[in-house]
Structure formats: structure tokens, C-alpha cells
Amino acid sequence: MTQCYYAPASTGNVSVGFDLLGAAFEPVNGQRLGDVLAIRGECANTRLSLSGRYQHQLPADTDDNLILRCYQLFQQRLGKALPGLDLHLYKELPVGSGLGSSACSIVVACFAFNHYFSEPLSQVELLQLMAEAEGGVSGSVHYDNVAPSYLGGLQLMLPGSERLCRDLPWFEHWRVVLSYPGTTLSTKAARAAIPAQLPLKTSIEFAAGLSRFVSALYCQDEAEAIAALKDVVAEPARALLMPELPVLRQALMELGVVHVGISGAGPTVFALCQTEQVAAKAASYLASHYEKNQDAMTHICRLASAGARSVKDPIPCS
Structure with a gap:
């Protein structure tokens, strides 16, 4: 069977x-x-x-x-x-x-x-x-x-x-739009772009951001959790691998998305939304502006x- x-x-x-x-x-x-x-x-x-x-x-x-x-x-x-x-x-x-x-x-x-x-x-x-x-x-x-x-x-x-x-913990009403453009990005190549050592200032900023986010989740402080979401390690190093990200971020934030980041090593992006309505707008935008071929896909997701x-x-x- x-x-x-x-x-x-x-x-x-x-x-x-x-x-x-x-x-x-x-x-x-x-x-x-x-x-x-x-x-x-x-x-x-x-x-x-x-x-x-x-x-x-x-x-x-x-x-x-x-x-x-x-x-x-x-x-x-x-x-x-x-x-x-x-x-x-x-x-x-x-x-x-x-x-x-x-x-x-x-x-x-x-x-x-x-x-x-x-x-x-x-x-x-x-x-x-x-x-x-x-x-x-x-x-x-x-x-x-x-x-x-x-x-x-x-x-x-x-x-x-x-x-x-x-x-x-998580926020049950959060929706995450995942959009894959249909192109590939090697995990090994993406990891190779990250420097082997970080400046002390960046290391402290990374630890502070993660601590702030985890604390906000346990306290269910949504505004604090959103404010903590800043990538100081991977995204700056991978900027050349995903040149479309700044334009996408600006357009999505104007639609009401509260955070846009790289999913893993990319090229999929994730857009964090506080409502179903904003998630629908973000998904529509990404499907129209980020999908490149028949392999591409965009989904409105929950945890x-x-x-x-x-x-x-x-x-x-x-």
C-alpha cells in the first residue's frame, strides 16, 4: 500500500x-x-x-x-x-x-x-x-x-x-506573499557573497535586531516586531545578485506592505502584510512585475x- x-x-x-x-x-x-x-x-x-x-x-x-x-x-x-x-x-x-x-x-x-x-x-x-x-x-x-x-x-x-x-510565537493575522521570479540563484554562490567576518558594529546591530524581534514576538508587540526587521548581514552582501529589490520594495511599501525581504538566499522575495487586502495587492503587483517565465509563482501565505x-x-x- x-x-x-x-x-x-x-x-x-x-x-x-x-x-x-x-x-x-x-x-x-x-x-x-x-x-x-x-x-x-x-x-x-x-x-x-x-x-x-x-x-x-x-x-x-x-x-x-x-x-x-x-x-x-x-x-x-x-x-x-x-x-x-x-x-x-x-x-x-x-x-x-x-x-x-x-x-x-x-x-x-x-x-x-x-x-x-x-x-x-x-x-x-x-x-x-x-x-x-x-x-x-x-x-x-x-x-x-x-x-x-x-x-x-x-x-x-x-x-x-x-x-x-x-x-x-507569531502574529496570526500576518500574511506573507512569496514571489519566485522563475530564475535560479545558487545557495552556494549567495553564501559566498557574504563576508567571512563582520565589523563589530554590524555584529552588534545583528544581535540587537534579532533580540528585539524575538522579544517583540513574545510580548506580542506588533509595531516593535516590524520595526526590528532589518537585514544587516545577507541583503547588503547580496545586493548585486538581486538588483530589482530596491524598486520592488519601494513599490510594495507604497501599497501598504510593512516589510520586504529576501527569502533565504533568493531570488524569491517575501512581503509581510498586516491584512488580506494588502497581501492581495502585493501579490498582484509581484505577479505582474517580478515573475519572468512559466516557472514563476506567487502565493499569499500564512505560517x-x-x-x-x-x-x-x-x-x-x-
């Missing part, structure tokens, strides 16, 4: 928390925005087939797919060989988009394997495995995409803690309260 699993898209950094904040999002219209993996049963040798809107962005040779790499890592972590699996990935997130595409595939795969084999790994062990697999793609181990895609919500990473991350999970319906997400 086929078992299907889903993991949602995620936005890393959330402007104010480079490598330390990540949020999972879902469209308000009920569509799925993420990847679905189906385990169709066991077989002699593990095999993977592909479909979905963004199948064409993946390597044609499925032997080089993240899903199969995750199965190898999962078996290595358990220290034993497992049966071959007949797998099918519905790839519904674009690659190199800033929506946690690789993290989403890794999360849905690791979650699926752990669930299918009666959960031999704990939540923390599984999250560590996901982050290690993601590190092989992005060039460094970090949790800001895998954690929200796995657990849902807005997650604060806790380096050095056994907890690894903590779920943060996804749930992360990776089993689903009954393998229907593609969009």
Missing part, C-alpha cells in the same frame, strides 16, 4: 536572523507548497521516479537525487541495510529559489523513511540527519530551512543546545503550523 508524505516550503533568515531563523509557509487558498514523496512498497533495489511542476529542474539521472542520498544516510545512521524501496517524488518547489527546495526534499525523505520504519530515530536525531544532508548541498550545516520544514512554524535555532531549535507529515492524497501541490 502506497504511503505518502509531505513537507512545506520554508523561508530562511526572515531578514533579521541569518542562519538562526526559519519559517514554514502554506498558501491561504489551501494549496500545498512543498514536496510530496510516495513510498509505493518494497523492491529488490531502491528506485526513484519523478513528476511535478519542477521535475525538469532536477538531474535526469535519478541516481544523483537527494532522496536516494538521504536513504543511504538514513541506513548509515541506523548501521544496517534496509529493504529496497519504490519511491516517487512529486517535485513542487523550484530549485535554487530561496524556498528551501533542497531542504524540503531532504525533510520529506528523512521523515518518510523514519515513519515507514517505525521511527527508529528521535526527533533530535532526525533533525541532525536532515541538517547534515542539507550541508552537503549548501556547503555548510545549518538548520534554518530543515527545522521549520520538519516542525512547522517559526523556528529559532539554538547553537550549542541539545534542543537545536525552539518554536517562536504553516504543521511541518512534515503523512498525507492521504499524493496530488501535486500546485
Whole structure:
């Protein structure tokens, strides 16, 4: 019997928390925005087939797919060989988009394997495995995409803690418009643009902004939370990679959007809105002025309260 699993898209950094904040999002219209993996049963040798809107962005040779790499890592972590699996990935997130595409595939795969084999790994062990697999793609181990895609919500990473991350409060009425232009931006290239060292002044400003934002969330001080959203680390370094951002920001702010930032490494942008009406205007503007081709997409989203999970319906997400 086929078992299907889903993991949602995620936005890393959330402007104010480079490598330390990540949020999972879902469209308000009920569509799925993420990847679905189906385990169709066991077989002699593990095999993977592909479909979905963004199948064409993946390597044609499925032997080089993240899903199969995750199965190898999962078996290595358990220290034993497992049966071959007949797998099918519905790839519904674009690659190199800033929506946690690789993290989403890794999360849905690791979650699926752990669930299918009666959960031999704990939540923390599984999250560590996901982050290690993601590190092989992005060039460094970090949790800001895998954690929200796995657990849902807005997650604060806790380096050095056994907890690894903590779920943060949010504002239920906030809407986030995610707009992907249809072009790709390498995560490794985007990370390479960031200087290896920051001036002391910038480091203090970064710590102050993140502290201010987290404090405002717990106090449910909306104005303070919005005021804290300023990217002093990634966006200045990536300005040349996303030259359209200043124009987009100005136009969207004039429509009532309270913050515009880069989703993860980009090129997807996120527009934070306080009302459905403003979100609709922002989505319309971005669809008209930022989408470049047939791969592009724009969604009005809310925070996804749930992360990776089993689903009954393998229907593609969009």
C-alpha cells in the first residue's frame, strides 16, 4: 500500500536572523507548497521516479537525487541495510529559489523513511540527519530551512543546545506573499557573497535586531516586531545578485506592505502584510512585475503550523 508524505516550503533568515531563523509557509487558498514523496512498497533495489511542476529542474539521472542520498544516510545512521524501496517524488518547489527546495526534499525523505520504519530515530536525531544532508548541498550545516520544514512554524535555532531549535510565537493575522521570479540563484554562490567576518558594529546591530524581534514576538508587540526587521548581514552582501529589490520594495511599501525581504538566499522575495487586502495587492503587483517565465509563482501565505507529515492524497501541490 502506497504511503505518502509531505513537507512545506520554508523561508530562511526572515531578514533579521541569518542562519538562526526559519519559517514554514502554506498558501491561504489551501494549496500545498512543498514536496510530496510516495513510498509505493518494497523492491529488490531502491528506485526513484519523478513528476511535478519542477521535475525538469532536477538531474535526469535519478541516481544523483537527494532522496536516494538521504536513504543511504538514513541506513548509515541506523548501521544496517534496509529493504529496497519504490519511491516517487512529486517535485513542487523550484530549485535554487530561496524556498528551501533542497531542504524540503531532504525533510520529506528523512521523515518518510523514519515513519515507514517505525521511527527508529528521535526527533533530535532526525533533525541532525536532515541538517547534515542539507550541508552537503549548501556547503555548510545549518538548520534554518530543515527545522521549520520538519516542525512547522517559526523556528529559532539554538547553537550549542541539545534542543537545536525552539518554536517562536507569531502574529496570526500576518500574511506573507512569496514571489519566485522563475530564475535560479545558487545557495552556494549567495553564501559566498557574504563576508567571512563582520565589523563589530554590524555584529552588534545583528544581535540587537534579532533580540528585539524575538522579544517583540513574545510580548506580542506588533509595531516593535516590524520595526526590528532589518537585514544587516545577507541583503547588503547580496545586493548585486538581486538588483530589482530596491524598486520592488519601494513599490510594495507604497501599497501598504510593512516589510520586504529576501527569502533565504533568493531570488524569491517575501512581503509581510498586516491584512488580506494588502497581501492581495502585493501579490498582484509581484505577479505582474517580478515573475519572468512559466516557472514563476506567487502565493499569499500564512505560517504553516504543521511541518512534515503523512498525507492521504499524493496530488501535486500546485
